[in-house]
Amino acid sequence: MTEQIKSRERVALHGEVFTNEREVNAMLDLVKAESERIDSRFLEPACGNGSFVIEILNRKLLVAERKYRKSPTEYEKYSIVAVSSVYGVDILEDNAKECRQRLYDFWNAKYTAACKKECREEVRDAAEYIINHNILCGDALTMLCDDGDPIVFAQWDLIHGSKIKRKDYRLDSLMKADRDQPDLFENQFSYDEESMAWIPAPIREYPLMNYWEVQYAD
Template sequence: MSTEKEENQVKSKKRVSDHGEVFTNKREVNAMLDLVKQETERVDSRFLEPACGTGNFLVEILERKLIVVEARYKKSQLEYERNAITAISSIYGVDILEDNVIACRDRLLGIFTKYYINHYKKGFNEQFLKSTQFILSKNIIWGDALTMKTIYGMPITFSEWSAVNGSMLKRRDFQLDKLLENLEFDNSEINLFSDNKEPVFIPQPVAEFPLTHFLKIGEYE
């Protein structure tokens, strides 16, 4: 009779065999992120992890961003919330395994909540965390980055979240395959995942949404 530990090991080996699932430890994650340290500490710098697993890279990126938000804006809850939303909305991931996607969203939300409660336990705002949950549901996708389709066969679609006038967010949805098409550069446009402002092609969004206060983003659907 196999033990629970042995069953977990068999499950892990099968996942490695079927999906190439390998988890990177914290030390290696941070060593790699340090190669782009300046970007990881920019609150609005966008990151996409195409095989995010349970979020080892994304969790470290979020923590680095939240440390910056904390240092700059903790004296004002409103400014903290605005910039924390920018930080979480700039993080994207895809994974082919549903349990990994759920775990990744939960880990990111958990760290986000921990930092928030640490400073604003008395002023805790449920709407703020509801908005965060909604953003994570759109940014961490259950799908295959190689085929660029969701597990249901639909094109992977990411939401671009742009701050307008401080507290308002503009959401536009883009298909991943269109973002990565090899088309001619356009000097007048900036790509969703272009943080260095270089001129690149950007396709038309597949959906646009009206300006919404960041505390009401969770009411979209």
């Protein structure tokens, strides 16, 4: 359990008061089924040092542990699916950094306990890489990073056994409410014939990669 307040100044400037564990759990229980689905995606737009994203990961990994108790390889794969489905943004870099570290340490402790001698360093590197792309420093209101670039999130989809398909999207196109006017966001939407709707278009697509090799994409 971490302290709820770092300083009065930060409370005044950024409304920074971390939520305690009991409240985090009570709120997540409102979406219990989703929080326990290994591949359901969650974005915490003011993630602080990670109270919510860590508990969401915990719930997903408990399900993975139950389901894949007898197969470390399957647990490994689904622990990557779980960690790749939680996203966060915080306006303060130290919060984003602490959140990434806590999320990684949490994932790694569980991975080490479940897979023991079968743990692989490149899987740890893959998890760290995914977390670095999923927990970003930026302003969730303007949807810009601290360097002024748009916030971009990677979508990681497990397909074909152990392969991951990565697509990068701008957060502003994902959040845009008025899809009737996609021209306002040039090149960020494409028309989907099946659903007859404009859907956000990725700004970059990557070739299929093994889940333990996503960190080599760049």
